[in-house]
Amino acid sequence: MAGSEHKGVGRRKFIKETAAGAAGMAGGAGAAGAAESAQERHEHDHDHQVVPDDIALRVRALESILVEKEMIDPAALDAVVDAYENRIGPRNGAQVVARAWTDPEYKARLLADGTAAIGEFGFLGAQGEHMVVVENTPEVHNLVVCTLCSCYPWPTLGLPPVWYKSAPYRARAVIEPRAVLREFGVELPDDVEVRVWDSTAEIRYLVLPEQPAGTEGLSEEALAELVSRDSMIGVARVAAPPESAA
């Protein structure tokens, strides 16, 4: 079972790190003995290896072992990290929203078949294979969560923020969405209907937020600048830019 395996990892790590720490203190015979027994477990000639004592080192060790075994290509890992740090993120979803605000025909296509309409931008791929877009209106407010883990539309929003994956959000979004929204600064009148989308299957959801009043004349590019990640999850409204609000 994965659970008992995990416990095994934890115990061995604990023993090993205790041994390494004790050896590092140049202590008495007991500490030296513990360090030796840690070394005895190595059945080959790599005893010079510094024992990884935090997760960054353990991850680096695993990566280098898998590279040595030719199971992974570190350049492919670099490319994935670069893609999500620099290209695949909420700016993609913001372009979709801005297009929907400025092009009624696109909006109709987006709400009828999210996958196809988002595909017009090319924002498909892993975790965006089947997209549904839900529209916020003065009468209806939509909110997206994954109570079981972290399902999220990667191609349009990138990787989810920590709070989205956290226990408080996953636990509370379905039972007290209005309280959660209030903490995010969204106060909903009682007569607004709240729809919570628990995306626990293979369909991923994007919220089409309301366009702020006074921004009708803005270009698609300027509108996209206004659209926040949180508004496309449904925990925020899109704020008007200061000049148009004035």
Added chain:
Amino acid sequence: MNGIHDMGGMDGMGPVEPEENEPVFHETWEGRVYALGRSIARWGRGRNWGSFRFALESLPPADYLRMGYYERWFTVHVNRLLGSDLVTREELDSGYADASRPRPELLPAPATRGLGSGLLDVEVAARFGPADEVRARNLHPRGHTRLPRYTRGRRGTIIRENGVYALQDTDENGQRLGDSPQHVYTVRFGAQELWGDRASARDSVYVDLWEGYLEPA
């Protein structure tokens, strides 16, 4: 499984704490773990390593809550690589691949009718249609399931049929139950059906559910 991961509706977890200008990865190693996961997935083919989600859900509850997201992922990657003998404990301890061991070979991917993300290119008759009243079955499988606990036994209305998907559920060892092609429906549950008078009568929760999770109401 009725695990700690199935959090919908729990109390006591505290406030949601968003971080201003949060980076995609807080530490370099988090990005490596994420990318590693996508790179090693193909090594599981035919090796019977358990479902990733089942392995995450099987972490001891206290560890699950204590660990950060990518620490959980890393732990599961290590467990699965060890369990399939692709990497040994000694290699992890030393930080070096054991040159005396044979190079792992990529096994062929099983034949699939998949269209990506579990969507299948197969014809299956749909048991339900839009506006049908259904009840989520009172199932408590020991394996991975996508039927959240808070919906079980509750009555809802089908609002959309989403196509035929491979069931993602596993047995108690984390092994997939085969494709088991089924229609997936979006079911609307009234918030008070789920949460009683703690919720607003106006609100609702929508959940995408495989056909086998549902029975006519």
